[in-house]
Amino acid sequence: MISFYRSLYTLCFCLIFSGQLMAQDANYWNSSFGPGGLLTPGATIVNDRDSGLYYYNPALIALHPKNSVSISTSVYQLGQYNIKNGVGMGKNLKSTGVQIIPLMVSGNLFFKGKKTIALGYSLVHDPVGNYQVTQRSDKKMNILDNSYSPGDENFVGQYAAHNKISNTIANGSLAVKLNENWSVGLTLEAKLRSQDYAEQYSARALINGDDTGNEILPMTNMQSSYQINYWNIGVRFKFGAAYEHGPHHLGVVITAPRLNIKGNGTITNDLIIDDLHAIPGSSLILNVLGNTRQSGLPIKYRDPFSIALGYGFDFGNGGEFFLTGEYFAKIGRYNIVNPQNTTFLRPDNESNRNLTNELLQFNEQRKSVTNFSIGIKQALSSKLIGYASLRTDFNYNDNGVTVDSDFNGHHPNTATWNTYHGQFGINVKRRKGNLHAGLLLSYGSTNRFVQPLNFDTANEENQLQGFASTTNAQYLSAGVLIGYIFNL
Template sequence: MIRVILTGILVLCISQILFAQDANYWSASYGPGAFFTPGAVIANNQDSGVLFYNPALQALTKKKTASITGNIYQLESIKVKNGAGTGKDLHSRIISSVPQMLSGIVSVGRRKPVYFGYALTNISVLNYNVSQQQDAKLDVIDRGGSPGLEYYVGQYNFQNHTREASALISTGFRLSNRWAIGFMAEGQSRSQHYSEAFTSRALVNDSTSSTQPLASNEGAYQVDDHHIGLRLKLGLSYEAGKHHLGLLLSSPLIHLRGRGTLLSNNAIANVHFIDDEPVNLLANTRQTNLKTNYKVPASIALGYAYDYDKGQVYAAAEYFMKEKDYNILTPRPEFFVRPDTGNSNLSTVALLEMREARKAIFNISVGVSYRLKPLLTGYCSFRTDFNYADRKDTDGFLPNTSTWDNYYCQLGVNVKRSKYNLRAGVLLGYGHTNSYQQPINFDDPKESNLLSGTIGTVPATRITAALVIAFIHNL
């Protein structure tokens, strides 16, 4: 019976800090849906020789180029309204300036040169940082020994920083006047810092004691992990006058190496959770050199472009397969609950692991270019970025923060010269949900809910605005 109660308390205690933007595939501005970014297309790009996303397109150009693309100014705002209780919003606002891509095409050989494309990308997948506090007199202790209101202090903070860097190399060959084929290898490095913690404390109004006892619940969970993987891609291109078709097949991410560190601390003191006897619990661990495994499913992308008198109309779509529930980080079944009862560590792995599952996603993009002047072209594109998070249970922790779909629009111009192209524009993004689960609720902390409040769902909104610039130099 003790083990059952202990396990139940641990599950409730730790699950209170489960927190479910980073669960999206097309967030990066250089993907197949970003018509504005040079070369980030499936079917065709008339204005730039930087054709790295579909490697088959390299066979259609004989240019040697070098390019740099970056967000010289970017604002990302994520706001969870009443995220920690009424009037206690969780608001993360990040301003950054980050180069995103270095890319180009080089040739090998003189008589029959072979052209290779390369790209180095750097993505800030998520930079989320929030905190909140409640300091008030509330009716927290619901037993008869503490009449009236108690002094209560609750704090919550959460950080989720995820970055990805990739190195790509590709080449393409003509099969005929209309058909071309290309191959690409992409090495990916992903790092994440995930840190979530809360404290919830109340002074008990105990008339039988000369001091006021403290009832408290606190929990913390931190993971730092790094993963290296490899994706292989096969591209096809078909050209028929004004019509351009492209196909890109991407393999699942192949695991090469992954390591992580886990730190967890949970303590409950003097909380009458189930009966008249107070609960006192201490559970903590630190584990290093844990194996990590981050998965990306296989995908298939299609693109079509049509040339008209003043420009081009473009459409692209990509379908990502589903990914079954798996562990990103699996802790060892080591000593966790203190004192050890001999059975209390049976659920350590389930409570502390980091897991995710992904549903199948189908993203689409449309774009249009219009020649304003002989050397000046305007661009406009729109794309979806649907959320793939698909975990249903509450064991362990989720690596993601977002649970909403995003939509992006890009507007810009391309200035063309004999030796270079200069492209500049703005990126606007929006995402929203009305059913975001609170991580904690400071409105009604009670002993019956371990001083964590009654968790509900609230609105959450994400807004992104960026000034993007790309420079392509013809070598």
């Protein structure tokens, strides 16, 4: 009998914990500062002649060095997520937000001797995603078995989720100009990642009476709340090389996997099931109580090995063309946090404790992807330069979440679509520096997003969560970038 209840618990919890939420958080090239950007100062791995910048490719710092250069860049961004019929027909999940993002501050120094040596530093803030939604369903429908609750029941379902992720990256670089054509560089990158993830939902149906006139009806209730917040500090190294000869420019950046330094996380989870007929037509009634809070948990977060290649060509009249690609290796399944097998389900016994890690774990796995970008820079006058670039931002999520998938843990990255970015802007040359300004656009969509819940088909068989189906999801973002490069 114990093994039967354990199997029943596991079956129910696999359904109960199979929900998901999303943000633009499973894409490597979502940041404007990277090899796929062009408008953001320094966001290229081949020369773009804006001397003195802190470049994504450290080798470029020494190519055309200049002392005491600082970059201050801000993005004013509007982003919107829209999941059509997210938890039922007409029950869309929408998230809209406006952010003012201080993106970058940097500077560098160079020393000229037999070899030109340059030192650089930067502080970059990258708000990966901020997704917040709520939705509710209130209707009369046939939820419970007619053998004990005939007719349509009063049903109320409610859903809320948020997922906020940000990265703050500090870089220090050393670059050496070997000769007129070659330079090499090394960057030590320290990254602080933080995430606040939560999903809460409840589903309740009043059990119909027996025509006795009793106005206080019993209730079948299922509610769950899962929340994790954590921070993690890690470091990784980047090696860069740059070559230029006449109108041709080449660049390569090799990035090592992330080395974890320290992290800390807290998980809270609450679960209640009241008077649920777990097996239709059976007299077996399921009542479950689960509650836990685990703090001080060590955090492990991974970034993969990657290699980026770029080519630039000067086509005359102040024009330059750029083509860049970056390959990211796959990452096998791993746990970002491993919850302890302590008390969660009641009664507190060994069988229930052995389920705690399985039900609370937070994990991910990533497939290998390759992104590409194309850009152009054109002198419009002696003081005005125009920029335009397009880049892919392919999704790396590989957790296999489908309509019929079994529960395999909670995942931080559940966006299921590719995103595409465009940048269009100008650079105004000033006596003491350069002013960058432009428009940033992003768009992504899919018709295979798996609903976290579907209140339209809620019944006892699916623990009042409904049978999830695929639906359309869309992300759209527009922002204005303003940056100033100051040369002393």
